[in-house]
Amino acid sequence: MQISLTINGKQHSGDVEPRTLLVEFLRYQLGLTGTHVGCDTSQCGACTIHMNGKSIKACTLLAAQADGQDLTTIEGVAPSATELHPMQEAFRENHGLQCGFCTPGMIMSALAMVERHKGEDLDEKTIREELEGNLCRCTGYHGIVKAIAAGAKAMQASQGGA
């Protein structure tokens, strides 16, 4: 079946089987391999992307369900090819990654978390609670939590929000 959708501001279309998962469509048909397949059982959050501004797990959605929707993947968050998003920069600075496999999903979850708590300070407890849907197999949570707190502050400072 034919689907067409907006991804990172660009129009895409493709022919998918009804059983094609959204993450498979992104990675194998469009080559957007920043969205990772970790557990494939809706636990780990490595496949987290945004659909219409809300974080979702792309391994637990059919590509067909995304027809006509507006998606953002990790490829779409940096302001330019040479500049990192403040949240990406914060992960780099705060040792928010070890092997880096979970990082795209962590960053997409972090951005959604900042959006949900707009105007509030993200304290450590809130960040840890909100990260429930993302697993890091290196257990690098301490750095990740620090990175998200710093990234949220940097986002606030740079534009008063997301």
Place this chain on the structure above:
Amino acid sequence: MYAFEYKKAFSLEDAKSAFDSADDGTFMAGGMTLIPTLKQRLAMPSDVIDLGGIEDLRGIFVDGDTVSIGAMTCHAEVAASTDVKNAIPALAYLASLIGDPQVRNRGTIGGSIANNDPAADYPGALVGLGATVHTTTREISADDFFTGMFETALEDGELVTKVTFPVPEVASYRKFPNPASRYAVVGAFVAKTKDGVRVAITGAGPTVFRVPEMEAALNTSFTPGAIADISVPADDLNSDLHATAEYRAHLISVMAKRAIADCV
């Protein structure tokens, strides 16, 4: 996943005709349970009928002393709704405990109750508050809706359209979550309603159930102490790698007491 046909419904009529014309159709609400089930090949429907396009099934409406939630309203919306927080804070809190943020952005109340997972949270709220389930053909009281493990009173092709909750005097939900899945090992929903106290337990048995002995004691004295000596027998409770039936029986008393303590 086995191959299937995919149909997106934009109205209840669409959904019905897609279901009627399918050999073995299944409805999909948020898909947070169905898609993992399909991946594991535990189900092989001929057609998956996506209800995601039916706008009429979304939304939260407060009307005097009731809160109505459309079947396709996601958990995140219920958790964040100021209307729900004001009218029935325990319900918004319960929704905030389901799964994780990404799952709450997709999972729906209609999907959750139609699936009736023994460890789901929403059945606790429905039975604890004495809610009414509205379907495409009738109204069903929550007490009659949940009939067994993954079993409900819904008939083939019948769809939940909304759930109506009466606003209680006070209510609370306490859950002992599985640390990995966040499903309830045991959850206790306690509400003081105009028709008396209701105690609903989820996670512990094959399906949500009330505890009449606790309700009777709490109608006399609405304090945690009133149920100090009441325990639920372990005989019919679930036993699995997460918790034995005896442990669940113990947790029922603990969670119920905590829920009551929140209320007083």
